Amino acid sequence: MKTLVWVEHDGKAVKDATLAVVTAASKLGEVHLLVAGSGVDAVAKEAAQIAGVGKVHVADNAAFGHNLPENVAPLVADLMGSHDAFLAPATTTGKNIAPRVAALLDVMQISEILSVEGPKTFTRPIYAGNAIATVESSDAKLVLTVRGTAFDKAATSGGSGTVEAVGAGSDAGISSFVGAEIAKSERPELTSAKIIVSGGRALGSSEKYQEVIVPLADKLGAALGASRAAVDAGYVPNDYQVGQTGKIVAPQVYFAIGISGAIQHLAGMKDSKTIVAINKDEDAPIFQVADFGLVADLFNAVPELTGKI
Amino acid sequence: MKILVPVKRVLDYNVKPRVKSDGTGVDLANVKMSMNPFDEIGVEEAIRLKEKGVATEIIAVSVGPAKAQETLRTALAMGADRAILVQTDDAVEPLALAKIFKAIADAEQPGLVILGKQAIDDDNNQTGQMLAALTGWAQGTFASAVNVDGDSVSVTREVDGGLETVKLKLPAIVTTDLRLNEPRYASLPNIMKAKSKPLDTKTPADYGVDTAPRVKTVKVSEPPVRSAGVKVADVDELVAKLKALGVHS
Numbered sequence: 001m002k003t004l005v006w007v008e009h010d011g012k013a014v015k016d017a018t019l020a021v022v023t024a025a026s027k028l029g030e031v032h033l034l035v036a037g038s039g040v041d042a043v044a045k046e047a048a049q050i051a052g053v054g055k056v057h058v059a060d061n062a063a064f065g066h067n068l069p070e071n072v073a074p075l076v077a078d079l080m081g082s083h084d085a086f087l088a089p090a091t092t093t094g095k096n097i098a099p100r101v102a103a104l105l106d107v108m109q110i111s112e113i114l115s116v117e118g119p120k121t122f123t124r125p126i127y128a129g130n131a132i133a134t135v136e137s138s139d140a141k142l143v144l145t146v147r148g149t150a151f152d153k154a155a156t157s158g159g160s161g162t163v164e165a166v167g168a169g170s171d172a173g174i175s176s177f178v179g180a181e182i183a184k185s186e187r188p189e190l191t192s193a194k195i196i197v198s199g200g201r202a203l204g205s206s207e208k209y210q211e212v213i214v215p216l217a218d219k220l221g222a223a224l225g226a227s228r229a230a231v232d233a234g235y236v237p238n239d240y241q242v243g244q245t246g247k248i249v250a251p252q253v254y255f256a257i258g259i260s261g262a263i264q265h266l267a268g269m270k271d272s273k274t275i276v277a278i279n280k281d282e283d284a285p286i287f288q289v290a291d292f293g294l295v296a297d298l299f300n301a302v303p304e305l306t307g308k309i
Numbered sequence: 310m311k312i313l314v315p316v317k318r319v320l321d322y323n324v325k326p327r328v329k330s331d332g333t334g335v336d337l338a339n340v341k342m343s344m345n346p347f348d349e350i351g352v353e354e355a356i357r358l359k360e361k362g363v364a365t366e367i368i369a370v371s372v373g374p375a376k377a378q379e380t381l382r383t384a385l386a387m388g389a390d391r392a393i394l395v396q397t398d399d400a401v402e403p404l405a406l407a408k409i410f411k412a413i414a415d416a417e418q419p420g421l422v423i424l425g426k427q428a429i430d431d432d433n434n435q436t437g438q439m440l441a442a443l444t445g446w447a448q449g450t451f452a453s454a455v456n457v458d459g460d461s462v463s464v465t466r467e468v469d470g471g472l473e474t475v476k477l478k479l480p481a482i483v484t485t486d487l488r489l490n491e492p493r494y495a496s497l498p499n500i501m502k503a504k505s506k507p508l509d510t511k512t513p514a515d516y517g518v519d520t521a522p523r524v525k526t527v528k529v530s531e532p533p534v535r536s537a538g539v540k541v542a543d544v545d546e547l548v549a550k551l552k553a554l555g556v557h558s
Contacts, residue, residue, distance in 0.1 A: 068475070069438065070447050092468040096450050099403070099438035108404045108523035111433050121527065126431055127326040131335055134527040174478040175447040178463060182471035189470045195556065219558040238488040239467065244322055244429055245346050245487060253556050263325045270535065274554060276547070282540075291538035292550050304544045309557050 001029030001119065004057070004079055006088035006097065009035065009043045011065075016192075017089035019050065019153035024146045025087045026052050026154070027116040033057065033161065034079060036072055038065035048161035051154050056161045061169035066177035067093050073100035075169055080105055085142035094145050102143035109143040110135060114150040128244035128267035149250040149271065186221075190242070193223030194252045198242055198269070201229035202258030202279070202298060209235045212299060213257060216306045225249065225269075227259045243268035258298045261286030278302060310420030310457075310479075312355040312364045314389060315410055316348040316371050318380040319430045332528040335430070344380045347425025349387075350485040353492040354455060355423050356388035363457045364421075366390045370413055372406055374398050378508065385503035386495030392508040397520060405513070405520040407439035412516035414444055419480060421462065426451050426484040437484035447477035453488040 003025040008015040018033075025031045031052055035044045036059040044058040057079060063071040076097070080086055086101055088094030090112045102109035113122040120137045122144065190196065197220065199213040209230070217224050225247070226240040242249055244267040254272035259265060261277070261284055269275070270289055277290035280297050287293040294301060320326060321341040329336045344352075358364040369384035371377040372395040381392035395409055414422060427434035441448035449455070449464025453472065456463045457479070465474045467486045495503070513520045541547045551557065 066473075066475075069441070073442060092451060092466070095434050096438065096448070099435035100442040100448065102435070103404060103407055103439035103442035106404070108402050109433070109435050110524060111435060125532070126529070127320070127335060128429065128432065129532055130326040131328045131529050132532050133529050136525045136527055137523065138525065139523050172447075174445075174481075176476045178474040178476050180468070180471060180473040182468075191469060220556065221558075241487065253551070253554065262323075264322055270532075275535075275538070276551070287540070288537070289535050291535075292547055293538060293540045294544065294547050295540060296544070301544055305547060308544060308548045309551060 001084045002082065003028050003031055003085040003087055004076070004083040005031060005033050006086070006094060007033050007035045007043065007047050008089050008091060008093055009037065009040065011037055011040065012042065014043060014046050014050070016153065017091050017148050019156065020148040020151040021087050021089050021146045022050055022052060022154035023151040024113065024116060024144070025085070028085055028119065030054050032083060034059065034076065036064040036075060038062050044163050048163055049157050049159050050161070051158040053159040053161035056163045057166050058163055059166040059169050063169055063171040067097065068175050068177065069097045069100045070172040070175045071170070072097055073104055074172070075166070076101045077104040078168060079166065080141060085144065087144045087146055090145040090147050098143055098145050105141055105143065107139040107141050107143050108137065109145070110137060111145050112147045113144050114147055128248060129271060130267055187217070188221070188223045190223045190225055190240070190247050190249060195220050195222035196225045196242070196249055196251045197222045197255040197257065198225035198227065198259060199230055199235070199257050200227040200259030201233060203230065203235060206235045212302045216255070216302055219306055219309060227262070227265045229262070256286050256290070257302055259286055260284045261289065310364050311366045311368060311417055312358060313410070313414060313417060313419040313422040314348070314351050314355045314367060314369050314384065315422070315424050315436070316352065316369055316380050316384050317345040317425070317428045318342050318371065318373050318377045319345045319428055322346055322429055328529055328531050332530060334526065334529050342376070344383050345425050345428045347427060347429070347485050349492040350487070350489050351423040351425050352384045352387050352389060353490045354485060357490065358457065359388070368393065368417060368419070370395065370410065372397065372401050372409055372513070381508055382503050383495065385506040385508070386500040387493060388499070391506055394508060394510045395513055395516070396510055397513055399520055400522070401513070401520045402522055402524065403433050403435035403439055404523065405518055406436050407443050408518040409513055409516050410436070410440050411443040412518065421479070421481060421483060423483045423485065426486055437482050441482040444482070446481050448482045448484070449475055449477055450484040451486040452483050453486050455483055455489065
């Protein structure tokens with residue numbers, strides 16, 4: 001089977017999310033990459049070094065500069081004439097493009113695969129990970145998105161892919177990129193952070209969130225999260241929300257502070273490697289999933305932890 | 310401008326999904342069902358666009374069993390003008406859904422179709438993008454702001470690490486993210502009024518769409534359970550445990 005992997009990059013370097021997809025693709029067959037963008041020579045060279053890569057298709061065209069799916073999806077669909085499977089990372093870019101490709105190919109996509117069980121059989125989370133479905137495609141071609149935390153990252157060196165330019169490409173003329181505000185803070189982003197410190201309703205106010213949660217996150221270089229209850233109460237903005245209707249995270253260490261552990265929250269963080277819970281209610285459901293639970297008043301315990309860690 | 314708003318009836322987000330013991334799926338018998346939260350945001354956005362004078366008519370559509378009527382009535386009570394139920398007891402995949410919505414879009418000629426970015430049951434996150442492919446329209450997925458200006462719409466998108474704004478030619482597809490708005494509750498008078506708003510019932514066959522699944526569910530299982538952890542006595546013990554994991558400043 002010949003696979004085509006979407007290389008996620010920022011115009012300068014290959015993003016890590018790509019590497020897990022290469023590993024997933026290598027379980028299906030030959031791995032070809034697609035580097036689409038504007039001025040992406042360096043990215044293509046870097047991509048060719050990834051272990052196990054055969055061919056690197058490079059589509060260098062101003063129309064591909066901002067990953068606009070209206071322009072990129074037809075390019076991928078064309079290349080799928082000579083490939084059997086298209087795989088993209090389950091990032092916002094991959095999720096934006098892959099289904100558009102799938103519909104152009106009249107293929108039903110399989111989203112966020114967790115494992116490859118056979119040439120057309122995969123597992124994937126449903127109900128925000130509260131159930132795992134094993135699914136089998138009956139389509140002639142495959143379109144998959146891959147959950148990055150579920151596969152090892154391919155090595156970034158040792159490969160010797162051949163770089164090949166893709167000629168075609170045009171601007172569909174129906175969409176344009178206006179601008180981006182990418183957070184430049186020192187803080188890692190929630191979905192890729194190694195450590196997350198989340199606060200819940202028990203904090204009582206936005207001020208207390210700042211006073212108690214933020215210093216611990218600062219000290220650990222962690223991302224900031226929150227439960228839906230804390231978001232609904234207005235302590236933090238909506239994009240802090242971890243849970244079924246917020247962000248699904250799986251960091252190395254997740255601190256749940258003053259979070260009772262509603263189903264909706266657990267669904268978003270229960271795949272974390274280690275869960276630390278601090279809550280004064282010893283019966284809080286969060287303790288049922290926590291590796292380390294501390295029954296204590298968070299207003300005393302967290303500053304003490306921040307001081308001692 | 311008309312706005313088409315697809316809505317899905319799903320297991321309520323506060324209910325814990327239970328995997329059926331025979332591994333065929335999640336048990337939906339006698340549990341609370343609600344409108345998919347992201348679709349609710351879509352309905353709200355359409356209503357706000359109507360309140361601003363941008364939209365003239367909001368059509369809610371649902372593909373699902375007879376009971377999906379309730380979900381459509383909720384959309385009507387919130388402020389949609391009329392509804393279409395495409396009735397089927399089969400589970401319909403995003404690709405087939407997109408084909409049904411394409412056929413409805415051909416008939417209704419909306420300026421915008423606003424969908425939830427994903428349904429919280431199957432978590433596919435595909436239907437909007439697929440509909441955009443089939444219609445050939447531009448797509449603004451994971452929207453946190455939508456501004457219609459003449460013959461285009463600018464959509465601010467929630468992307469990994471921040472926000473991105475794109476400008477799309479109308480007609481266009483928008484999929485909603487959480488920050489777009491906070492959906493209103495339907496008032497009692499509006500719930501009563503919704504009962505007399507028009508609701509058409511169709512079938513997938515009326516739109517010439519074959520809903521036979523392309524992807525077979527082999528089995529559905531419980532996720533691996535976490536082993537029960539330990540309670541630590543105090544902060545010092547917690548610090549020691551964390552340091553053993555390599556977690557320190």
